[in-house]
Amino acid sequence: ELKVEQNPLFLSMQEGKNYTIYCNYSTTSDRLYWYRQDPGKSLESLFVLLSNGAVKQEGRLMASLDTKARLSTLHITAAVHDLSATYFCAGNDRGSTLGRLYFGRGTQLTVWP
Amino acid sequence: DSGVTQTPKHLITATGQRVTLRCSPRSGDLSVYWYQQSLDQGLQFLIQYYNGEERAKGNILERFSAQQFPDLHSELNLSSLELGDSALYFCASSVVSGGVNEQFFGPGTRLTVL
Numbered sequence: 001e002l003k004v005e006q007n008p009l010f011l012s013m014q015e016g017k018n019y020t021i022y023c024n025y026s027t028t029s030d031r032l033y034w035y036r037q038d039p040g041k042s043l044e045s046l047f048v049l050l051s052n053g054a055v056k057q058e059g060r061l062m063a064s065l066d067t068k069a070r071l072s073t074l075h076i077t078a079a080v081h082d083l084s085a086t087y088f089c090a091g092n093d094r095g096s097t098l099g100r101l102y103f104g105r106g107t108q109l110t111v112w113p
Numbered sequence: 114d115s116g117v118t119q120t121p122k123h124l125i126t127a128t129g130q131r132v133t134l135r136c137s138p139r140s141g142d143l144s145v146y147w148y149q150q151s152l153d154q155g156l157q158f159l160i161q162y163y164n165g166e167e168r169a170k171g172n173i174l175e176r177f178s179a180q181q182f183p184d185l186h187s188e189l190n191l192s193s194l195e196l197g198d199s200a201l202y203f204c205a206s207s208v209v210s211g212g213v214n215e216q217f218f219g220p221g222t223r224l225t226v227l
Contacts, residue, residue: 031213031214033215033216035218040223041220041221042115042203042218042219042220042221043203043205043218044115044218045215045216045217045218048213048215050213088156090156092214099161099169099214100146100161100169100171101146101216102158103155103156104155105155106155
Protein backbone atom coordinates (compact mmCIF):
# COMPACT_ATOMS: atom_id res chain seq x y z
CA GLU A 1 0.00 0.00 0.00
CA LEU A 2 1.30 3.39 -0.98
CA LYS A 3 2.14 5.72 1.89
CA VAL A 4 2.22 9.43 1.18
CA GLU A 5 3.81 11.91 3.56
CA GLN A 6 3.63 15.64 3.26
CA ASN A 7 5.53 18.27 5.09
CA PRO A 8 5.07 20.66 6.54
CA LEU A 9 1.50 20.06 7.71
CA PHE A 10 1.05 23.71 8.58
CA LEU A 11 2.63 26.60 6.78
CA SER A 12 2.19 30.26 7.61
CA MET A 13 3.90 32.61 5.26
CA GLN A 14 3.99 36.27 4.44
CA GLU A 15 2.76 37.59 1.13
CA GLY A 16 5.52 37.88 -1.40
CA LYS A 17 7.62 35.06 0.04
CA ASN A 18 8.54 31.75 -1.57
CA TYR A 19 8.16 28.31 -0.07
CA THR A 20 8.10 24.64 -0.99
CA ILE A 21 5.80 21.83 0.15
CA TYR A 22 7.30 18.34 0.04
CA CYS A 23 5.56 15.08 -0.73
CA ASN A 24 7.34 11.77 -0.20
CA TYR A 25 5.82 8.46 -1.15
CA SER A 26 6.76 4.97 -0.11
CA THR A 27 6.75 2.84 -3.23
CA THR A 28 6.73 3.41 -6.94
CA SER A 29 3.67 5.21 -8.15
CA ASP A 30 2.43 5.74 -11.67
CA ARG A 31 1.33 9.28 -11.24
CA LEU A 32 1.43 12.03 -8.68
CA TYR A 33 -1.47 14.41 -8.20
CA TRP A 34 -1.81 17.72 -6.42
CA TYR A 35 -5.16 18.99 -5.17
CA ARG A 36 -6.28 22.16 -3.46
CA GLN A 37 -9.08 22.33 -0.88
CA ASP A 38 -10.63 25.49 0.52
CA PRO A 39 -12.23 25.19 3.98
CA GLY A 40 -15.41 23.13 3.84
CA LYS A 41 -15.15 22.79 0.07
CA SER A 42 -14.31 20.11 -2.42
CA LEU A 43 -10.94 19.12 -3.81
CA GLU A 44 -9.82 20.90 -6.94
CA SER A 45 -7.29 19.21 -9.20
CA LEU A 46 -4.17 21.31 -9.69
CA PHE A 47 -1.54 19.15 -11.36
CA VAL A 48 -1.00 15.66 -12.70
CA LEU A 49 2.65 14.64 -12.92
CA LEU A 50 3.23 11.76 -15.26
CA SER A 51 6.89 10.90 -15.29
CA ASN A 52 10.25 11.44 -13.76
CA GLY A 53 11.41 15.01 -14.16
CA ALA A 54 7.94 16.30 -14.95
CA VAL A 55 7.41 19.95 -14.10
CA LYS A 56 4.14 21.81 -14.36
CA GLN A 57 3.36 25.43 -13.59
CA GLU A 58 0.17 27.35 -13.12
CA GLY A 59 0.43 30.93 -11.95
CA ARG A 60 2.44 31.09 -8.73
CA LEU A 61 2.45 27.32 -8.25
CA MET A 62 4.95 24.92 -9.75
CA ALA A 63 4.96 21.17 -9.18
CA SER A 64 7.73 18.71 -9.95
CA LEU A 65 8.29 14.98 -9.69
CA ASP A 66 11.43 12.96 -8.99
CA THR A 67 10.45 9.29 -9.17
CA LYS A 68 13.92 8.08 -8.21
CA ALA A 69 13.77 10.00 -4.94
CA ARG A 70 10.01 9.29 -4.64
CA LEU A 71 9.54 12.98 -4.08
CA SER A 72 7.24 15.62 -5.44
CA THR A 73 7.40 19.28 -4.58
CA LEU A 74 4.93 22.12 -4.84
CA HIS A 75 6.73 25.44 -4.99
CA ILE A 76 4.95 28.66 -4.20
CA THR A 77 6.39 31.85 -5.68
CA ALA A 78 5.58 35.29 -4.27
CA ALA A 79 2.63 34.05 -2.25
CA VAL A 80 -0.64 35.96 -2.20
CA HIS A 81 -3.58 35.66 0.20
CA ASP A 82 -5.71 33.84 -2.39
CA LEU A 83 -3.37 30.87 -2.18
CA SER A 84 -4.45 30.20 1.41
CA ALA A 85 -5.92 26.68 1.35
CA THR A 86 -5.00 23.09 2.13
CA TYR A 87 -2.89 21.34 -0.48
CA PHE A 88 -2.89 17.57 -0.87
CA CYS A 89 -0.63 15.33 -2.85
CA ALA A 90 -1.82 11.88 -3.86
CA GLY A 91 -0.52 8.88 -5.73
CA ASN A 92 -1.90 5.67 -7.10
CA ASP A 93 -0.54 2.14 -7.16
CA ARG A 94 1.85 1.50 -9.98
CA GLY A 95 0.15 -0.24 -12.87
CA SER A 96 -3.29 0.61 -11.59
CA THR A 97 -4.60 3.26 -13.94
CA LEU A 98 -8.13 2.93 -12.60
CA GLY A 99 -7.06 2.75 -9.01
CA ARG A 100 -7.78 4.58 -5.85
CA LEU A 101 -5.72 7.54 -4.75
CA TYR A 102 -3.65 7.56 -1.59
CA PHE A 103 -3.58 11.02 -0.06
CA GLY A 104 -1.12 12.76 2.18
CA ARG A 105 -2.40 14.51 5.29
CA GLY A 106 -2.39 17.85 3.54
CA THR A 107 -0.50 21.09 4.07
CA GLN A 108 -2.61 23.90 5.47
CA LEU A 109 -1.23 27.10 3.99
CA THR A 110 -2.01 30.51 5.44
CA VAL A 111 -0.70 33.57 3.65
CA TRP A 112 -0.76 36.78 5.65
CA PRO A 113 -0.11 40.38 4.58
CA ASP B 114 -17.59 23.09 -10.82
CA SER B 115 -16.18 19.61 -11.42
CA GLY B 116 -19.35 18.21 -12.98
CA VAL B 117 -19.76 15.66 -10.18
CA THR B 118 -22.92 16.20 -8.12
CA GLN B 119 -23.67 14.95 -4.64
CA THR B 120 -26.81 15.10 -2.55
CA PRO B 121 -27.58 16.05 0.10
CA LYS B 122 -25.01 18.71 1.01
CA HIS B 123 -25.66 18.34 4.71
CA LEU B 124 -27.16 15.55 6.74
CA ILE B 125 -27.80 15.56 10.46
CA THR B 126 -29.00 12.37 12.04
CA ALA B 127 -28.90 10.37 15.25
CA THR B 128 -26.82 7.40 16.30
CA GLY B 129 -28.20 4.09 15.14
CA GLN B 130 -29.87 5.55 12.07
CA ARG B 131 -29.29 4.79 8.40
CA VAL B 132 -28.63 7.28 5.62
CA THR B 133 -28.04 7.21 1.89
CA LEU B 134 -25.66 9.53 0.07
CA ARG B 135 -26.04 9.99 -3.65
CA CYS B 136 -23.51 10.80 -6.35
CA SER B 137 -23.80 11.49 -10.07
CA PRO B 138 -20.50 11.30 -11.94
CA ARG B 139 -19.39 13.55 -14.77
CA SER B 140 -20.92 12.71 -18.10
CA GLY B 141 -18.97 9.86 -19.67
CA ASP B 142 -17.06 8.86 -16.53
CA LEU B 143 -17.46 5.18 -15.73
CA SER B 144 -15.54 5.07 -12.45
CA VAL B 145 -16.92 6.33 -9.16
CA TYR B 146 -14.92 6.50 -5.94
CA TRP B 147 -16.08 7.25 -2.42
CA TYR B 148 -13.78 8.90 0.12
CA GLN B 149 -14.27 9.89 3.73
CA GLN B 150 -12.56 12.95 5.14
CA SER B 151 -12.26 13.42 8.89
CA LEU B 152 -9.92 15.41 11.07
CA ASP B 153 -8.27 12.39 12.64
CA GLN B 154 -8.10 10.06 9.63
CA GLY B 155 -7.62 12.50 6.80
CA LEU B 156 -8.84 11.47 3.34
CA GLN B 157 -9.57 7.75 3.29
CA PHE B 158 -10.65 5.72 0.29
CA LEU B 159 -13.79 3.70 0.89
CA ILE B 160 -14.81 1.96 -2.31
CA GLN B 161 -14.67 2.15 -6.09
CA TYR B 162 -17.12 1.12 -8.78
CA TYR B 163 -16.48 0.83 -12.47
CA ASN B 164 -19.40 0.60 -14.86
CA GLY B 165 -21.64 -0.96 -12.25
CA GLU B 166 -19.13 -3.40 -10.80
CA GLU B 167 -17.26 -3.10 -7.54
CA ARG B 168 -13.58 -2.61 -8.41
CA ALA B 169 -11.78 -1.97 -5.15
CA LYS B 170 -12.45 -1.71 -1.45
CA GLY B 171 -10.56 0.33 1.06
CA ASN B 172 -11.18 1.06 4.71
CA ILE B 173 -14.93 0.63 4.44
CA LEU B 174 -16.77 -0.58 7.49
CA GLU B 175 -19.16 -3.52 7.24
CA ARG B 176 -21.96 -1.14 8.24
CA PHE B 177 -21.34 0.76 5.00
CA SER B 178 -22.26 -0.40 1.54
CA ALA B 179 -22.44 1.10 -1.90
CA GLN B 180 -23.67 0.40 -5.38
CA GLN B 181 -23.52 1.88 -8.84
CA PHE B 182 -26.63 1.82 -10.95
CA PRO B 183 -27.02 1.31 -14.73
CA ASP B 184 -27.22 5.08 -15.24
CA LEU B 185 -23.83 5.22 -13.44
CA HIS B 186 -24.98 7.17 -10.44
CA SER B 187 -23.84 5.73 -7.14
CA GLU B 188 -25.20 5.53 -3.64
CA LEU B 189 -23.34 5.06 -0.38
CA ASN B 190 -25.42 3.56 2.42
CA LEU B 191 -24.33 4.07 6.01
CA SER B 192 -26.18 2.18 8.71
CA SER B 193 -26.11 1.83 12.50
CA LEU B 194 -24.47 5.21 12.56
CA GLU B 195 -22.03 6.10 15.31
CA LEU B 196 -20.68 9.45 16.43
CA GLY B 197 -17.37 8.63 14.79
CA ASP B 198 -19.02 8.40 11.37
CA SER B 199 -19.42 12.18 11.34
CA ALA B 200 -17.28 13.32 8.43
CA LEU B 201 -17.27 14.81 4.97
CA TYR B 202 -18.00 12.17 2.33
CA PHE B 203 -16.75 12.81 -1.17
CA CYS B 204 -17.56 11.12 -4.38
CA ALA B 205 -15.14 11.35 -7.29
CA SER B 206 -15.36 10.20 -10.86
CA SER B 207 -12.77 9.62 -13.52
CA VAL B 208 -12.08 8.40 -16.97
CA VAL B 209 -8.67 7.21 -17.99
CA SER B 210 -7.25 9.39 -20.73
CA GLY B 211 -3.72 9.00 -22.03
CA GLY B 212 -2.94 6.74 -19.12
CA VAL B 213 -3.96 9.39 -16.62
CA ASN B 214 -6.62 8.64 -14.02
CA GLU B 215 -7.46 12.14 -12.90
CA GLN B 216 -10.24 12.08 -10.37
CA PHE B 217 -12.74 14.92 -10.13
CA PHE B 218 -14.42 15.44 -6.82
CA GLY B 219 -17.97 16.38 -6.00
CA PRO B 220 -18.89 19.03 -3.43
CA GLY B 221 -19.25 16.45 -0.68
CA THR B 222 -21.89 15.54 1.86
CA ARG B 223 -21.26 16.66 5.41
CA LEU B 224 -22.67 14.05 7.77
CA THR B 225 -23.21 14.91 11.41
CA VAL B 226 -24.25 12.12 13.76
CA LEU B 227 -25.64 13.32 17.09
